[in-house]
Structures are given as C-alpha cells and as structure tokens.
Amino acid sequence: MDIWTIRRDDGFFVTNDPARLDFDFIHAGLTSSYWSPGISREKVEKAARHSVAIGLYDFNCFQIGYCRVVTDHTHFAYLADVWVDPQRRGGGLGTFLVDSVVNQPEWHHLRRFLLFTADAHGLYARFGFGALEKPERAMVRLGSA
C-alpha cells in the first residue's frame, strides 16, 4: 500500500500510515458514537485492519480524527467511522479530513463512493456526495449487530 500524507501549513496532517494510528483515541471515539455505541476495541481494530484506516493529527502528531475507507480500489469505496475529537470540532478539521480522503488521486476513477450519515449531509455535500440516484436499485441486508 502506498503511504500518503496531506499536510497543512499549520502542521496538521492526514495520513493513511497505519503506524501512526492511536487505537486508544479511535476506540474511545467510536465506542461513544451514535452508530457504534459500546463497540469493542477488538472490533474497531479488526475493522481498521481490513480497511484503509486514515488518521488526522495535530502538529504534535497527536491523533485528533479518524475515518476508514473500505474499497476495491477499482470501482467502489465506502467511507465510514468519520470522527473528530469533540474538543476540536467546528474549526474545519472534519472538512480537511474528508477532503484529504475523497480527493486522493488513487480514488478519483472510482464509480461510486458511498457513505451513510444521520446529520452531517452538509459536510459531505460539498464534496459531491448526494442522495442515491436510483434508490430503487439499492438493497441492503441487515445483520444482527
């Protein structure tokens, strides 16, 4: 896997470098999220291992945000677990994280980038995400978790 890093002038950066991931931070966030309350650390780490896990870091290299992309790198990608430290929200960091991820050159040619969100539609709309163009063609099989 190619490691990439997008760095801002203030030293904050986004990277897919797995060596930088702080699973104390990631698990604390995701286990308190509305979509995976109480999720175990084991599941968080397993999902990250099988995804392209991406971190957002401050200028001291402390992790302050996370997301992951499930993809075949050819046709399809699914953006999940987008999370920014609550203390740091509202300052453009979520935008920086999503921008860095969806504009990765390796994913430009994908046919579809999919995500689910309860209330952050505005954040994603600025990067071209919208409602399913033909929802009658989409189906989902719900699992037990």
Ligand SMILES: CC(C)(COP(=O)(O)OP(=O)(O)OC[C@H]1O[C@@H](n2cnc3c(N)ncnc32)[C@H](O)[C@@H]1OP(=O)(O)O)[C@@H](O)C(=O)NCCC(=O)NCCS
């Ligand atoms: C969503 C999240 C990643 C945004 O991070 P952030 O650092 O606050 O994002 P930004 O400061 O770049 O804000 C981006 C824009 O999205 C909007 N926005 C952010 N979160 C929003 C939410 N939950 N509902 C509606 N709008 C939201 C902001 O108002 C802002 O709009 P503006 O630029 O016009 O003011 C962060 O709020 C978060 O971690 N939330 C909890 C987890 C979550 O809901 N993740 C998304 C699941 S798909």
